[in-house]
Amino acid sequence: MRLRCRCDFSIPIATEQGENDFEIIHHTSITDFCDRLAEAQRQAADDEDFRRRAVGVLLASRSPLLAGIECPNCGRLAIGRKDRPKIQMWFVREPGEADEAMPIRSLTTA
């Protein structure tokens, strides 16, 4: 599956562990997520069962999980609801204090 960026780059959309893909959780949902994950862990038969239940918890949240996909060509960020296939918003990257050429994932490493 691919997403066409407004710069015309064709962005691959990963089904798992995409280096340009992010899950965005609304701040007010964190406690709810933790409670549901704890319950999923209590009910899980093993690690694989917990992983499956955890994904279900994230996708079934009252406050829907958002998907963010960064274009590796221009740095635009596409945002959409995880439970809907359509992208709702595009954000254009502007220079920050760090190197403007760095991808978002560079912020996720120590």
Ligand SMILES: [Zn+2]
């Ligand atoms: Zn782009």
